[in-house]
Amino acid sequence: MTTDRGEMTTRKRRHIDVCLDGDVAYRGVTTGLERCRLPYNALTQTNLDDIDLSTEFLGAPLRAPVLVGAMTGGAELSGTINRNLAAAAQRLGIGMMLGSQRVMLDSVLGERAAASFTVRDVAPDVLLFGNIGLAQLTKDMVPDIVRALDRVGANALAVHTNPLQEAMQRDGDTDFAGSLDRLHDLSDLLGYPVLLKEVGHGIGGTAVADLLRLSGAPPVAAIDVAGAGGTSWSRVEQLVRYGELRYPDLADWGIPTAQAIREVRAALPDIPLVASGGIRTGMDAAKSLVLGADVVAVARPLLPAAIESADAATAWLQRFVDELRVCLHGCGAPDLRALRSVGLTDA
Numbered sequence: 001m002t003t004d005r006g007e008m009t010t011r012k013r014r015h016i017d018v019c020l021d022g023d024v025a026y027r028g029v030t031t032g033l034e035r036c037r038l039p040y041n042a043l044t045q046t047n048l049d050d051i052d053l054s055t056e057f058l059g060a061p062l063r064a065p066v067l068v069g070a071m072t073g074g075a076e077l078s079g080t081i082n083r084n085l086a087a088a089a090q091r092l093g094i095g096m097m098l099g100s101q102r103v104m105l106d107s108v109l110g111e112r113a114a115a116s117f118t119v120r121d122v123a124p125d126v127l128l129f130g131n132i133g134l135a136q137l138t139k140d141m142v143p144d145i146v147r148a149l150d151r152v153g154a155n156a157l158a159v160h161t162n163p164l165q166e167a168m169q170r171d172g173d174t175d176f177a178g179s180l181d182r183l184h185d186l187s188d189l190l191g192y193p194v195l196l197k198e199v200g201h202g203i204g205g206t207a208v209a210d211l212l213r214l215s216g217a218p219p220v221a222a223i224d225v226a227g228a229g230g231t232s233w234s235r236v237e238q239l240v241r242y243g244e245l246r247y248p249d250l251a252d253w254g255i256p257t258a259q260a261i262r263e264v265r266a267a268l269p270d271i272p273l274v275a276s277g278g279i280r281t282g283m284d285a286a287k288s289l290v291l292g293a294d295v296v297a298v299a300r301p302l303l304p305a306a307i308e309s310a311d312a313a314t315a316w317l318q319r320f321v322d323e324l325r326v327c328l329h330g331c332g333a334p335d336l337r338a339l340r341s342v343g344l345t346d347a
C-alpha cells in the first residue's frame, strides 16, 4: 500500500515532466478542425470592442466560453500549477477543472494533498469542477468524493472515463465492467452536477448511445468530448512506463475532436457540451463553437505558463480569448449566438 501511494505521487510528477518535455501530441490524427474554415466576412458590421463573448455554463456566468482543462493535483508542483491557473481564471472570468482528486480520497495522503487543490482563496467566483476517475466512482466512495468536493468548494464534478489510458498504465484500473451502471446509479447521489469527460481519446456517438441505453436520458449534466488531435494520454503513459512507444498504433487512437463534437451534438441537441482535445487557438475555439460546443477547454499548452506564474497563465489565456474575439468580428458575429449560425465551409 505504501508503494502504491509513493507510486501515485511519483506518477503525477512524471506526467507533468513528460507533458512538458515528451513527444506526447498525436502524430497521425488531427482534431479535424483544420479541415473546417470559418467564413470571413469583409463587410462585417461589428465593432471589435463590442463583441460579446459572455455565456453561461451549468448555470454559471462566464465572461468567455473557455475552461482551463483538468490537469493536476497531489504533487507539490501541482499546487503552484492549480493556484496560478485558478488566479488566471478568476481574472478572466472563465471556468476551471481541477485534476484528479483521487489522492484526496487516500486516508494517509489525502490531508496533505488537499492543499494542492485549494484555490478558492484566489478564485472565489470561478466555475470550478472537481475531478475523479470513473473507476473511483463506487457506492462506497460517494461520501468521500462528496467530502473532497465540499473541501475544495467545487461547483460540479468532472468524471473522467479513460480505458485506453488505464490500459497503458502500469497497474492501471482496467476493469470498466459495470462502470456505466455505476454512473447511472451514483451520479444523482453526489448532489453535484456531473460532467463526463475523456482525457484525449474522445467521447463520440457510440459512447453516447451506450449512455442513453439504460433510461433514454443521459445520467450526466454535461459532456466534455476530450477528443483526439491534441495530447495523447496513451502516448504519455507509454513514455512514462516504457520510456518509448511500445504500441505506436494505440498511441494514435481516438475520435478526432471535430467528429466527436458533431456526433455528441447530433445525439444530444441540448446537453451542455465542452469541446477539448487539441484546442490550441481562438480559431480552434470558434470552429468548435460553430460545430455545436457551448464552451472549450485547454489543458497541456497551459502547463509551462502555469508553472511560471499567474501572470503568464493569464497572458496565455488572454491571447486565446482575444483571438476568439477577432474570429467573431471577422465573420460578422456580434455574440456567440450569432457565431453559431454562421456555418463552416470545407478547407
Ligand SMILES: Cc1cc2nc3c(=O)[nH]c(=O)nc-3n(C[C@H](O)[C@H](O)[C@H](O)COP(=O)(O)O)c2cc1C
Binding pocket: 015, 016, 019, 069, 070, 071, 072, 098, 099, 100, 131, 158, 159, 160, 197, 198, 199, 200, 226, 229, 230, 231, 276, 277, 278, 279, 297, 298, 299, 300, 301, 303
Ligand atoms: C499534465 C496533465 C494532467 C492531466 N490530468 C488529468 C486529470 O487528472 N484528470 C482528467 O480528467 N484529465 C486530465 N488531463 C487530461 C486533460 O484534461 C485533457 O483532456 C487532455 O490533455 C486533452 O487536452 P489537451 O489536448 O488540451 O491537452 C491531464 C492533462 C495534462 C496535460
